[in-house]
Amino acid sequence: MMKHPYRIIMRTVLCATVAWSMCSCDDGHVDDPVFENTEDSYNVEITGKFQSLNTWRGTYSVAAACFNDESNYSLIQKVLPSSTEDTVQVLKLSNVPTNAKTVEIAVTNTLRKRIATLYSYPIPYNQRYSDTIKIDVGTLNVGMFGSINQFIFQGTGTNCARCHSAERPTANLDLTAAHAYNSLVNAPAEKDPSKLRVKPGDAEGSFLYKVISEGDENVGYSHVGLFTDDTYAPFLDIIKAWIDGGAKE
Ligand code: HEC
Structure with missing residues (x-):
């Protein structure tokens, strides 16, 4: 007597499924093609x-x-x-x-x-x-100022904005991202009112540059050490060039 063809098909499918699942469970050696190097x-x-x-x-x-x-x-x-x-x-x-x-x-x-x-x-x-x-x-x-602002004033290595913010207005200076430019450029220095913090075109005459490059007797915290590290030292030059170039925003 001939078996019902439907049964034969079902049995074949079942066997194939079992064989496939056993095989794929055992096999840990298949390379994932996604990670294949094709170029150098x-x-x-x-x-x-x-x-x-x-x-x-x-x-x-x-x-x-x-x-x-x-x-x-x-x-x-x-x-x-x-x-x-x-x-x-x-x-x-x-x-x-x-x-x-x-x-x-x-x-x-x-x-x-x-x-x-x-x-x-x-x-x-x-x-x-x-x-x-x-x-x-x-x-x-x-931009030049954008880079100084991001890397120095907001930087985690220099921490300017941690000591100089609206919440901690040391020397009445706010160096947080949105306020740094207006707090510095053409603003009189608190610790030496004869000077501007940043005088566009004149780095040597700007109080900011003096404080960070050589320090000032009226400033009760030495900032020079913040720029001796290799990472930050180039920014003494960059800040000087930014001021001498007109301190553009
Ligand atoms: C650990 C805290 C601290 C950090 C960090 C700090 N400062 Fe200061 N800053 C001070 C103190 C304290 C003063 C002087 C306040 C005083 O003597 O009354 C000052 C004063 C200044 C002044 C003089 C402002 C004025 O108008 O007289 C400038 C400019 C200045 N800081 C810039 C910076 C910059 C730029 C950075 C980051 C590179 C920085 N500070 C990081 C504490 C800090």
Whole structure:
């Protein structure tokens, strides 16, 4: 007597399912194709609006750059093109070495050494080499004052805004992000009213520069030590160049 064909099909399906599930449970050796290396470099595409780029003076530049953990010198970088403020820029970095750990918008010196990070994107550990890394940074203030404000006045290493804020108005000075510019530029110094804190065009005559570069007898806390560290030392120059260049916002 012939078996019902439906039964045969069902039995086949059942056997196949059991065999497949046993096999896949036991098998720990299957390579995940997502992590397969297909190339030996990344391509990166950064989109964003970069404001106040043209306020930079001196030998520093703002660049899209890639870094690894070991060095402050970029593996590869492209200086942002000086262009009109309200145009969205698309920057491309190709042949980025696969040991790159971050894609950054950073202030760099002429030797491609990182002076300050303004934006950082950590490359995911499972990033596929064959795919372009696409990053949208939105609108970023990359100007000279914007960089000083972000890296020094709000920085966690210098802590200016921790001692100088509306809540803790030491020397009646508010260095929080939204107030730093107006608290400094053309504002008379509390501890030496004969001077402005920042006198545009004249760093040597500005109280801010005196306090951070050599100190002042009327200021009961030495700020010079905040800028001796390698990380912050370049900002003595940058702040001087910013003031001498007209202290633009
Ligand atoms: C640990 C607290 C502390 C930190 C951090 C700090 N300051 Fe001060 N700052 C002071 C004190 C205290 C004074 C002097 C107040 C006094 O003598 O009455 C002062 C005074 C000043 C003055 C003089 C203001 C005036 O009008 O007389 C400036 C400028 C200044 N600080 C800038 C900075 C900057 C820039 C930073 C960060 C790089 C900073 N401070 C970090 C405590 C601090």
